[in-house]
Amino acid sequence: MKIKFWGVRGSIGSAITSDEVESKIRRVLTLASPADILTPLNIDNFLETLPFSLKGTYGGNTTCVEVRSNNDDVFIIDGGTGLRRLGLDLMKEERMRGNANINFLFTHSHWDHIQGLMFFPPVYIPGNNVNFFSCVENMEERLRYQQVKTHFPIGFDDFNANKTFTHFKEGEIIKKEGIEILGKSVRHPGGCYSYKLKEDDKSFIFCSDAEFNIEFIDDIQNYVEYFKDADVLVFDTQYTFEESLHKIDWGHSSAAIATDLALKSNVKTLVLFHHEPTYNDDKMDEVTLQALKYKEMMARDSELKIVTAYEGLEINI
DSSP states (O other): OEEEEEEOBOSSOOOOOHHHHHHHHHHHHHHOOGGGGSSHHHHHHHHHTSOHHHHOOOOOOBSEEEEEOTTOOEEEEOOSTHHHHHHHHHTTSGGGGTOOEEEEEESOOOHHHHTTGGGOGGGGSTTOEEEEEESSTTHHHHHHHTTSTTTOSSOGGGOOSEEEEEEOOTTOEEEETTEEEEEEEEOOTTOEEEEEEEETTEEEEEEOSOOOOGGGGGGTHHHHHHHTTOSEEEEEOOBOHHHHHHOTTSSOOBHHHHHHHHHHHTOSEEEEESBOTTOOHHHHHHHHHHHHHHHHHHOTTOOOEEEEOOTTOEEEO
16 A cells, blocks of 8 residues: 555644745755755755755645555545645546546544545546545535535535445445455544555554543553554644643544554554644654654654654555
């Protein structure tokens, strides 16, 4: 499987501002020497020395993750604002212009997970097949509701692609395009589901909008078995540990809880995800560093790899 992140923010989109761009440029210029900008190669080498928060951005689009099977079948987990850019990228492929087969998995229907669907070009093209899968029973009704005329000018029935909806129960395994899919509910206001995707002997788990906190520790073993030996676990880490103590029942977790779970479950790679919209790139660097320090403190010899999701991140498993 190939995984690519198109939207990594939680709650609401948070575009980088002009002031933040200017601040990055000023800081980069103060770090550069005349020799660093003499040639294109020198510039490239200099840029490689900069922290991610200066030479790039984690991104401000809301939840959207692309998964490709080994046969290049397309699965999309959630349709936040990141779905728009994914759709434009998909349109570069000839098959997306009337011969596509696209599979969506929706975790729930909060705005930041569905608001990009109306800006997804392949769903407007006759001949494309767009298949919606979810453990949420009335997902079609929820998607239609966001496109009533009081909410959006284009109705759901204006999508010209062939559309199918499949509901499957929590704990039920379905198979699509050679990938096994299993859903498991997680604690979140209004309900939410995580999904485990397996192809051959590899497993990928997407577990965003999930609240795991101190009060939930007694029920943790149930999830340890679910996460066990996952090659990649994408996990909700919107809050710091301190914030999570003050935002009980807001539906999100911290990097500390995520790391504990990943260590207990023998996960290979943990991806920090669903970033707080008020955090700028510098703050996200701090979140990453704190997670790495916590892992080092709790299990120095563990081989667990921790990465922070950013738009454009690609992982192959």
